[in-house]
Every structure is written in C-alpha cells, then in structure tokens.
Amino acid sequence: MSDTPEPDPTATAFERLGGEPAVRALVDRFYDLMDLEDQYRTLRALHPAALDGSRDKLFWFLCGWLGGPQHYVERFGHPKLRARHLPFTIGIAERDQWMAxxxxxxxxxxxxxxxxxxxxxxxxxxxxxxxxxGG
Incomplete structure (x- = not known):
C-alpha cells in the first residue's frame, strides 16, 4: 500500500496542477525555454520580440482550458484558436517544437x-x- 494519496477523480486538471500559480509557472517556463533554447528557434520566430502579451494570453487560455477560471473568454470571447492562428505558418515542425x-x-x-x-x-x-x- 502506498503512502501517496490517490488524486481526487473529480478534480479538474487546473486543480490537480495547483491552480493559477502552477499554470503561471508552466507558461513562464514554456516561454523561457522558447527564448533560451536554440531547438525552439522556429517556434520563437512566430512570436513577437516581447513575449509578455503571449505569456498572458496563454496563461488566461490555459486556466479556462484546464477547468479553472475563464480569464481568456472574459477578456476576448470565444478563443477561436484555429482562426486566431491562421496568420501564422504552422506545420509539423512548428507543432512538434511547440509540443517539445x-x-x-x-x-x-x-x-x-x-x-x-x-x-x-x-x-x-x-x-x-x-x-x-503540411510540412
């Protein structure tokens, strides 16, 4: 028998992560890595020079997407993710860098x-x- 408690099956991913502080830490690390690691340079090139706005938008979006507060929707309405990303060339390489x-x-x-x-x-x-x- 393990001493680690089982996760609450009714908890949202937002709650399991640790709420807003954990989502902010994840988003900040994501953008820090994008800025620091050469392997993400193609992904970084799709973003503006200053990442503050991108950090905030991803944080706001992820809070709601993970089952927490709907900060993004309150500010901008429905995310319309695909439509909002159409101006950027996104292929397999960009997807894979984002995922990595x-x-x-x-x-x-x-x-x-x-x-x-x-x-x-x-x-x-x-x-x-x-x-x-495609590529």
Whole structure:
C-alpha cells in the first residue's frame, strides 16, 4: 500500500496542477525555454520580440482550458484558436517544437507524470489542429 494519496477523480486538471500559480509557472517556463533554447528557434520566430502579451494570453487560455477560471473568454470571447492562428505558418515542425517545449516545461515544473501524459495528449490534439500547412 502506498503512502501517496490517490488524486481526487473529480478534480479538474487546473486543480490537480495547483491552480493559477502552477499554470503561471508552466507558461513562464514554456516561454523561457522558447527564448533560451536554440531547438525552439522556429517556434520563437512566430512570436513577437516581447513575449509578455503571449505569456498572458496563454496563461488566461490555459486556466479556462484546464477547468479553472475563464480569464481568456472574459477578456476576448470565444478563443477561436484555429482562426486566431491562421496568420501564422504552422506545420509539423512548428507543432512538434511547440509540443517539445511544452513537454519540457511540464517536466521542468514538476507536473505529475500521469497528468503530464494526459495533458500532452490533449495538447497534441490541439497543436495538430492548428496546422495550416503540411510540412
């Protein structure tokens, strides 16, 4: 028998992560990695020079997407993710860099492996849906 309590099956991913502080830490690590690691340079090139607005928008979006407060919707309405990303060329390489960066950010911020796997699958589905070119 394990001393680790089982996660509450009714808890949202937002709650399991640790709420807003944990989502902010994840988003900040994601953008820090994008800025620091050469392997994410193609992904970084899709973003503005200053990442503050991008950080806030992803934080606001993820809070609601994970089952927490709907900060993004309150500010901007429905996310319309695909439409909002159409101006950017997103192919397999960009999707894969986004996923690698997010997986590294989840690992670096200590997200539970089981939760990270579940989130990774959901992130992949969304990231793949953003693609607007083949390569």
């Amino acid at each position: 960066c997010m997986r590294q950010a989840m690992s670096d911020t200590g997200i539970d492996v089981t939760l990270a796997e579940r989130l990774g699958a959901a992130f992949f589905n969304t990231a793949d849906w953003m693609r607007n070119r």
